[in-house]
Amino acid sequence: MRIILYTGKGGVGKTSIAAATAVKSAEQGMKTLVVSTDPAHSLGDSLDMNLSHEPVEIKENLWAQEIDAIHEVEEGWGKVQQYLTDLFTAKAVKDITTQELTVFPGMEDLLSLLRILKYYKEVSFDVIIIDCAPTGETLALLSFPEMLRWWMEKLFPMKKKAIKVAGPIAESILKIPMPSGQVLDEIDNIYQQLDEMKKVFSDRDITSIRIVVNPEKMVIKEAQRSYTYMNIYDFNVDAVIVNRVIPDNVTDEYFKVWKDIQKKYKEDIIDSFTPIPVYYAPLFETEVVGMTILNRMAQAVFKEENPVEIKYCGRIQQVDSDGEDYILAINMPFMDKKDLSLNQKGDQLIIKAGNIKRNITLPRILLAYSIKRAKFEDEKLKIWFGRDENE
Numbered sequence: 001m002r003i004i005l006y007t008g009k010g011g012v013g014k015t016s017i018a019a020a021t022a023v024k025s026a027e028q029g030m031k032t033l034v035v036s037t038d039p040a041h042s043l044g045d046s047l048d049m050n051l052s053h054e055p056v057e058i059k060e061n062l063w064a065q066e067i068d069a070i071h072e073v074e075e076g077w078g079k080v081q082q083y084l085t086d087l088f089t090a091k092a093v094k095d096i097t098t099q100e101l102t103v104f105p106g107m108e109d110l111l112s113l114l115r116i117l118k119y120y121k122e123v124s125f126d127v128i129i130i131d132c133a134p135t136g137e138t139l140a141l142l143s144f145p146e147m148l149r150w151w152m153e154k155l156f157p158m159k160k161k162a163i164k165v166a167g168p169i170a171e172s173i174l175k176i177p178m179p180s181g182q183v184l185d186e187i188d189n190i191y192q193q194l195d196e197m198k199k200v201f202s203d204r205d206i207t208s209i210r211i212v213v214n215p216e217k218m219v220i221k222e223a224q225r226s227y228t229y230m231n232i233y234d235f236n237v238d239a240v241i242v243n244r245v246i247p248d249n250v251t252d253e254y255f256k257v258w259k260d261i262q263k264k265y266k267e268d269i270i271d272s273f274t275p276i277p278v279y280y281a282p283l284f285e286t287e288v289v290g291m292t293i294l295n296r297m298a299q300a301v302f303k304e305e306n307p308v309e310i311k312y313c314g315r316i317q318q319v320d321s322d323g324e325d326y327i328l329a330i331n332m333p334f335m336d337k338k339d340l341s342l343n344q345k346g347d348q349l350i351i352k353a354g355n356i357k358r359n360i361t362l363p364r365i366l367l368a369y370s371i372k373r374a375k376f377e378d379e380k381l382k383i384w385f386g387r388d389e390n391e
């Protein structure tokens with residue numbers, strides 16, 4: 001089973017490329033689901049079909065779905081949500097700031113992904129292709145399991161059993177509503193699924209992320225940033241797809257300068273993402289709507305290749321020994337070191353990069369060690385771990 005996520009800046013062609021990949025995958029005999037998690041659904045427009053929030057078979061081997069986040073929230077999270085509303089109305093939560101609460105909107109996207117986990121577990125399809133919301137949201141989505149865990153531990157520090165026993169008493173003393181058994185079950189269930197989801201999404205034999213770009217400055221910049229974040233989270237980016245390349249046979253004077261600009265940025269893209277393979281889709285003479293042009297697009301991008309195989313698998317995080325010490329190296333091109341901060345708390349390494357925060361659980365061998373120094377070298381963040389001097 002394969003899961004492929006297409007991400008990139010808004011408007012670059014994620015939906016088109018995801019649909020094209022799915023069309024070709026289905027044609028090659030794989031039972032394929034293409035699913036959009038972007039609330040601004042355009043998958044149906046691209047396939048030229050009416051889709052629903054359940055998968056519909058639109059062609060032999062090809063299924064499509066536009067996930068309805070609100071529906072997913074009600075299904076998987078309704079009780080907790082109701083409880084939280086009660087709790088916040090009780091104004092009893094003091095040490096959670098408004099800013100921390102803003103992680104909450106991502107819940108909808110998260111539950112959309114849990115739906116995909118369900119298909120994965122039921123082995124409903126050979127291939128699932130996800131047409132994601134623009135970059136920022138995709139990243140939030142992928143980092144969500146960790147954030148949610150952190151958030152929930154703040155909110156529900158008490159153990160489930162304790163709440164069951166002491167809940168009614170605490171409720172009358174603290175004057176805040178206590179979560180009911182059903183609420184706690186729902187939370188447990190989500191926790192468990194989050195763990196599973198993280199495993200599936202970071203399993204390089206199953207999941208890969210593909211970044212869609214256009215040969216334009218701002219788009220490339222965003223792609224580079226998101227690639228760095230994917231590395232921090234240790235997800236496998238297996239391909240970059242450059243969409244809207246003006247074809248060689250367009251000789252119109254009007255496009256001459258554009259072609260030169262694109263040439264430069266195509267080189268930039270290769271320089272930036274080597275050794276990840278780069279694929280190209282031309283700017284078509286019309287918008288990408290319907291099977292015929294989706295087929296043409298898939299053919300242009302993948303030619304005779306299998307569109308869903310893992311195109312690349314590199315080691316992004318690596319642990320090496322250095323004399324008595326160990327070095328944890330994380331591949332982080334495009335990162336400005338002044339945007340980075342590091343912290344160690346027990347077995348957790350906390351990396352902050354811009355507005356992304358990652359808790360990395362340290363590999364076992366590093367547990368007895370602590371950070372000695374860190375340094376940028378060859379586009380890698382290298383962190384030295386050593387035994388404490390005074391031990």
Ligand SMILES: Nc1ncnc2c1ncn2[C@@H]1O[C@H](COP(=O)(O)OP(=O)(O)O)[C@@H](O)[C@H]1O
Pocket residue numbers: 008009010011012013014015016017042243244245281282283284285286287288289
């Ligand atoms: N290579 C292309 N040639 C012509 N039109 C394109 C191409 N790629 C995308 N489009 C059109 O551009 C618009 C945005 O593409 P879409 O795939 O919806 O982008 P995204 O999902 O990244 O927002 C759509 O109308 C689509 O048909």
Ligand SMILES: [Mg+2]
Pocket residue numbers: 014015016038042131
């Ligand atoms: Mg889209």
